[in-house]
Amino acid sequence: xxxxxxxxxxxxxxxxxxxxxxxxxxxGMGFPENFFRDMQARMDQALKCMADLEKGAIANPDEGRTxxxxxxxxxxxxxxxxxxxxxxxxxxxxxxxxRKIHRGEILSSTGDKFDKILxxxxxxxxxxxxxxxxxxxxxxxxxxxxxxDNTDPAGFDRVFSALGDHLCRTLVLVISKSGGTVETxxxxxxxxxxxAGRGLDFARHAVSVSQAGSLLxxxxxxxxxxxxxxxxxxxxxxxxxxxxxxLLPAVLQGFAIHELLxxxxxxDRITRNREVKDNPAALLALMWFYAxxxxxxxxxxxxxxxxxxxxxxxxxxxxxxxxxxxxxDLAGNIVYQGLAVFGNKGSTDQxxxxxxxxxxxxxxxxxxxxxxxxxxxxxxxxxxxxxxxxYLNAFLQGTKGALRQKGREYLTITVEKxxxxxxxxxxxxxxxxxxxxxxxININPYHQPAVEAGKKGARFIVDLQRQVLAFLRQNRGKAxxxxxxxxxxxxxxxxxxxxxxxxxxxxxxxxxxxxxxEKNILxxxxxx
Numbered sequence: 063x064x065x066x067x068x069x070x071x072x073x074x075x076x077x078x079x080x081x082x083x084x085x086x087x088x089x090g091m092g093f094p095e096n097f098f099r100d101m102q103a104r105m106d107q108a109l110k111c112m113a114d115l116e117k118g119a120i121a122n123p124d125e126g127r128t129x130x131x132x133x134x135x136x137x138x139x140x141x142x143x144x145x146x147x148x149x150x151x152x153x154x155x156x157x158x159x160x161r162k163i164h165r166g167e168i169l170s171s172t173g174d175k176f177d178k179i180l181x182x183x184x185x186x187x188x189x190x191x192x193x194x195x196x197x198x199x200x201x202x203x204x205x206x207x208x209x210x211d212n213t214d215p216a217g218f219d220r221v222f223s224a225l226g227d228h229l230c231r232t233l234v235l236v237i238s239k240s241g242g243t244v245e246t247x248x249x250x251x252x253x254x255x256x257x258a259g260r261g262l263d264f265a266r267h268a269v270s271v272s273q274a275g276s277l278l279x280x281x282x283x284x285x286x287x288x289x290x291x292x293x294x295x296x297x298x299x300x301x302x303x304x305x306x307x308x309l310l311p312a313v314l315q316g317f318a319i320h321e322l323l324x325x326x327x328x329x330d331r332i333t334r335n336r337e338v339k340d341n342p343a344a345l346l347a348l349m350w351f352y353a354x355x356x357x358x359x360x361x362x363x364x365x366x367x368x369x370x371x372x373x374x375x376x377x378x379x380x381x382x383x384x385x386x387x388x389x390x391d392l393a394g395n396i397v398y399q400g401l402a403v404f405g406n407k408g409s410t411d412q413x414x415x416x417x418x419x420x421x422x423x424x425x426x427x428x429x430x431x432x433x434x435x436x437x438x439x440x441x442x443x444x445x446x447x448x449x450x451x452x453y454l455n456a457f458l459q460g461t462k463g464a465l466r467q468k469g470r471e472y473l474t475i476t477v478e479k480x481x482x483x484x485x486x487x488x489x490x491x492x493x494x495x496x497x498x499x500x501x502x503i504n505i506n507p508y509h510q511p512a513v514e515a516g517k518k519g520a521r522f523i524v525d526l527q528r529q530v531l532a533f534l535r536q537n538r539g540k541a542x543x544x545x546x547x548x549x550x551x552x553x554x555x556x557x558x559x560x561x562x563x564x565x566x567x568x569x570x571x572x573x574x575x576x577x578x579x580e581k582n583i584l585x586x587x588x589x590x
Contacts, residue, residue, distance in 0.1 A: 068466075077342050082329060082487050085476035086342045090462065091427065092471055093352045098338060101348055101502075105338055108347070108501035113334065115497065117141060122508040123392070129508045130294075131301035131493065135326040135486075145294075152292055152306055153319075159269075159289050160313040163233065164204055168288060171266035176233040178225060179207040181311055182249040183237035185380060186299025187271075190489075191311045193377040194303065194322070197370045197480055204316035205233070210249035218252050229260055233314070234268045237307055239293045241276025244520070271306045298508060300381045303489055318482040325486025333494040343494035349473055350401060350499050353427040357399070357503075358386075363419065364405030366431035367458045370480045374431065375405035378492060385496045385507035392504050399505050405429075409457035416461065420468050428465065428472035431488075432458060435479035526556060527563045531573055534590045541578055541587035564588045 068089070077086040115121045118141030121129035133139050137146035162168045166175040181191055188211040195207055208221050225232055234253060238246040257264040269289045270282035282290045291306040302308060304326055313319045333343035353360045362382070364375040387400035406414075408430070419426065436451030444450055465472055475491075477484040500507035529551050534542075544561035548554055561584070567575040568588065578587045 077339070077345055079332060079342070082325075082332060082342075083478040083484060084329075084342060084487055084491075085474070086345055087474040087476070088345055088349050090466065090472040090474065091349050091352060092469075093349070097352060098348070101351065102338070104502055105344055105348065105498070106336070108498045109334075109336055109341075109344070111501045112494070112497050122506060124506065124509045124511075128296045129298060129301075130296040131298065131304065132330055134297065134304040135323040135490075136330065148292065148294070153309065155289075156291060156306060156310050156313055157319075160310075163314060164316075170230055170232075171263035172230040174231045176231055176267075177205055178228045178232040179205050179235060179311060179314055180210065180221070180225065180232050180253065181207060181235045181237065182210045182246055182253065183235075183307075184211050184243060184245040186302050187237040187239070187243075187246065187307055189300075189373075189377050189380055190303030190308045193373040194308060194312055194317065194485060195315065196373045197485055198312075198317050198482060199315070205314050207311060207315060210253070211245075213245040213248040215252075218249065222256055229257065230262060232267060233288075234264070235271065235311060236268060236278060236282075237271040237293075238276070238278050239273050239297075239299060239302075241272045241278030241280075244517070246278075269310070271310060300384055301493055304486070312482075321482035322486040322489075325483040326490040327486075329487045329490035330494065333491065343491055344498055346473075346491070346495035347498035347502060349427075350495070351502050353471060354401060357397075358401055359425075361402040361404065361426040363426050363428045364403060364431070365408045365411060365428055365461075366405075366433075367408040367454055368431065368433040368480060369407060371431055371433070372407045374488070375403065375407075378405075379403045381492060382496055384510050384513070386500060386503075386505065387512070388505045388507075389512075390505075392506055397503075397505070399503055401499075408461065409454060412457060412461060419470065420464055424470060426470075428470070430458060430462065430472060430474040432474055432476040433478075433480055434476065523559060523563070526553065526559055527567070529553075530560055530563050531567065531575070531590075534575065534588065538590050541589040543585060543587050545584075547588070 072087065072089040075087070075089045077088075078084070115129060116132050116139060118128050118130070120126060128141070130140065130145070133145060134149060137149040140146040140149065159168075163176050168176070170176055181188065188209055191207075192209055192211070208224060210218060210221055236246065236250050254264050257267065265285040265287050268282065268287040269291070270278050270287055271291045271293050272278040272282075273293050273295060279290060291310060293302065293305060293307060297305050299307075304323060309319050312322065333341050335341040335344075338344045338348065350362070353362075364378055366372065366374050382401055382403050389396060389398060391397045391399070405411075419428070436449065436454070441449035441451055444453070462472060462474070475488075477487065496507055530547055533547055533551060542550070544564050545557050547564070548557040548560040553560060564575060564577070567573045568577045574590050576589055580586045
């Protein structure tokens with residue numbers, strides 16, 4: 063049961079903005095009454111840093127570049143007329159291209175009208191479009207979309223099988239800022255092979271979204287792809303949903319991109335407010351700081367109570383964890399910062415990990431996402447006077463009550479409904495919250511050096527594989543253990559890597575590697 067004190071705290075700390083159709087309730091977080099006062103100076107500085115960033119200040123000192131995803135939905139704020147013009151032109155070109163596709167003015171290599179999309183990308187080049195697609199799809203979209211967002215051969219086959227005989231009507235969007243992302247390249251190459259095997263001209267189905275002059279951009283130009291759209295240096299992948307990365311697939315599917323942009327613009331304007339209690343992004347950043355002690359001390363569990371927002375947790379994982387997970391602060395101090403994010407959806411998770419949230423270690427806080435509108439139209443009753451949507455709401459409120467009784471902390475973000483406008487609001491809200499929180503903890507959220515470490519590791523393994531296979535081919539017919547091969551190549555420290563390479567090669571027919579069967583697999587021998 064609610065106590066009078068809880069209701070008074072709710073009234074005091076509930077944020078509501080009818081323009082945004084947004085409520086943010088932080089009353090379920092246990093911050094003390096003096097918290098806002100104690101944090102005021104730090105938040106003032108964070109808001110100033112964000113204002114400077116929007117004006118074109120260097121946001122990424124490691125690379126000496128600006129970060130301007132806010133300009134994407136408000137080009138007039140860009141620091142130069144040239145940038146503003148480029149943004150406006152890109153939106154016009156995207157809409158013009160989509161109209162021509164929809165009207166059949168641009169046809170496939172077989173003369174068919176396009177009605178399918180295959181988007182090839184990874185990370186920020188896929189997560190945003192996937193989230194928006196899942197949230198807004200109606201079953202009557204102008205085009206149906208499929209994704210290749212990994213370098214998993216079986217994953218490729220599953221999507222290719224789903225496309226089946228529709229390949230001749232499939233528009234392929236290849237999205238990579240650098241143009242050299244290996245996973246995206248592999249997806250594109252396998253798609254090329256598929257098109258060639260069907261006698262289809264890939265270039266007459268292909269569109270690129272990439273930085274001007276990148277390998278992908280040059281390839282698209284040289285081969286005469288259907289269109290090329292820009293992705294500027296000052297747009298990071300995880301903040302690219304309001305760039306051509308997100309707008310192109312959205313408008314092709316028939317989604318209201320100007321409503322998405324309008325929601326983002328309005329949220330940007332409101333989250334510039336210097337009065338913290340009237341700024342929902344500042345409230346989120348402060349709650350993250352309170353919950354983690356400014357040191358990443360707790361995990362954020364994201365629980366949207368709406369199927370259409372199921373992918374929001376995945377989208378936020380990249381936005382938040384890639385931005386905030388840093389070894390060093392701006393002064394070069396070792397800080398090991400971060401904010402871990404996981405989640406799925408309610409009320410599904412009440413049948414999975416809610417048990418631990420209620421009775422396990424108190425090492426988290428929850429962000430509930432509540433949607434007030436159940437569906438378009440009315441709902442049948444599943445009990446007298448009760449609909450399925452009433453039960454979804456009851457599970458949400460009941461879960462909050464159970465957490466409160468256990469002393470577990472949570473906050474709630476409420477939107478009226480799931481539409482393009484509300485998605486724009488949510489995207490802009492969390493982008494700004496990430497930037498503000500990063501300033502509060504003094505880290506750079508706009509670079510990701512650790513991601514490159516994994517890529518370098520992968521390149522090393524691919525090179526080692528070439529050496530291992532070359533050794534076996536040079537000694538064809540002879541069998542060797544992984545350890546013998548590693549020492550022959552003077553790679554004794556990489557014996558485990560050699561073993562895993564051999565096992566993978568043995569499990570697939572591509573390289574012709576075979577294995578002798580031994581009781582202890584580590585003494586098995588490999589040969590070609």
